Amino acid sequence: MALGEFDLIRRYFAAPSVRRADTRLSIGDDCALLAAREDHELAITVDTLVSGVHFLPDVDPEALGHKALAVNLSDLAAMGADPAWITLALTLPQVDEAWLAAFARGMFALAQRYGVELVGGDTTRGPLSLTIQAMGWVPNGQALRRSGARAGDVIYVSGPLGAAGLGLKIRLGQTTLADAEAIRCLERPEPRVELGRCLRGLASACIDISDGLAADLGHILDQSGVGAELDVERLPLTDGVRRYIATTGDWRLPLVAGDDYELCFTVPPAHRDELEQRLAKAGLAAFPIGQIHAAPGLRLRKNNQPLDFTRQGYEHFPQT
Numbered sequence: 001m002a003l004g005e006f007d008l009i010r011r012y013f014a015a016p017s018v019r020r021a022d023t024r025l026s027i028g029d030d031c032a033l034l035a036a037r038e039d040h041e042l043a044i045t046v047d048t049l050v051s052g053v054h055f056l057p058d059v060d061p062e063a064l065g066h067k068a069l070a071v072n073l074s075d076l077a078a079m080g081a082d083p084a085w086i087t088l089a090l091t092l093p094q095v096d097e098a099w100l101a102a103f104a105r106g107m108f109a110l111a112q113r114y115g116v117e118l119v120g121g122d123t124t125r126g127p128l129s130l131t132i133q134a135m136g137w138v139p140n141g142q143a144l145r146r147s148g149a150r151a152g153d154v155i156y157v158s159g160p161l162g163a164a165g166l167g168l169k170i171r172l173g174q175t176t177l178a179d180a181e182a183i184r185c186l187e188r189p190e191p192r193v194e195l196g197r198c199l200r201g202l203a204s205a206c207i208d209i210s211d212g213l214a215a216d217l218g219h220i221l222d223q224s225g226v227g228a229e230l231d232v233e234r235l236p237l238t239d240g241v242r243r244y245i246a247t248t249g250d251w252r253l254p255l256v257a258g259d260d261y262e263l264c265f266t267v268p269p270a271h272r273d274e275l276e277q278r279l280a281k282a283g284l285a286a287f288p289i290g291q292i293h294a295a296p297g298l299r300l301r302k303n304n305q306p307l308d309f310t311r312q313g314y315e316h317f318p319q320t
């Protein structure tokens with residue numbers, strides 16, 4: 001007999017992989033009860049992954065469990081928040097226990113690494129879709145917003161761009177290149193939680209790259225009322241993406257492909273030394289790729305020559 005809704009929750013989601021001291025009541029009641037803090041702000045985010053839109057229906061469920069949580073932890077990282085709790089809304093076409101076990105394994109493995117506790121959710125029948133809401137703490141006034149970039153600030157990214165986009169092209173059979181690293185970037189992105197924490201009090205603006213560098217840096221520029229110049233030679237790339245660009249001439253990939261979940265942030269020149277010190281101490285990397293300017297718009301340069309580029313990124317409801 002197929003597993004019922006409540007047995008399913010009990011078997012796969014209610015046994016806590018993490019127990020936090022500030023969780024007063026977890027799964028099993030109408031609401032979870034979480035202890036509040038006076039000296040911190042609660043950062044809350046939610047992301048939905050829909051089968052056929054955000055992931056291929058035949059994707060490895062363990063990788064999917066990882067990614068569904070990773071994209072949410074990435075939003076917390078982009079605010080400089082410490083992850084604390086998640087809730088999970090699952091819509092399933094049928095109960096497939098092997099699938100559920102693998103999904104839960106992937107999700108809880110990542111949750112455990114960051115001390116994140118699953119404290120509630122919802123389980124429904126319908127087309128496969130996963131929604132995770134994540135909550136985290138950031139000291140009062142220290143959250144990294146999109147709106148603080150100023151002329152003269154240096155723009156950084158936390159790691160290579162375009163690799164997840166290449167992974168998607170490989171999965172869709174749009175390129176004959178083979179690249180295990182690209183597949184890993186697509187299916188198992190690493191949220192930059194430690195880096196986000198490290199940037200508190202240093203970065204003037206921060207965002208995680210889910211829709212492509214041009215689109216996401218564009219949000220920082222719009223909300224900060226500034227422009228930017230990027231040096232495309234300085235974009236960090238994996239060997240696979242370099243090879244892809246060399247064979248196809250598609251140099252835009254690292255600017256427009258989404259799903260990398262690296263952080264893009266800006267740092268005032270006066271904070272650069274402190275940034276280098278903190279990064280070195282934490283064993284983290286970040287790559288300067290350009291500068292904020294007062295004149296609005298995103299401008300690209302390569303070998304000191306301007307490059308023609310119109311901003312674009314993935315939109316679910318494009319204007320026609």
Ligand code: ADP
Pocket residue numbers: 009013014026027028029030031088089090118119120121122123
């Ligand atoms: P209610 O009907 O009061 O909203 P439910 O019957 O939907 O409660 O859920 C019962 C309990 O199980 C609640 O505590 C809820 O948060 C939890 N829950 C339901 N689905 C999930 C899930 N997929 N993951 C984690 N907890 C869940």
Ligand code: MG
Pocket residue numbers: 029030
């Ligand atoms: Mg209820």
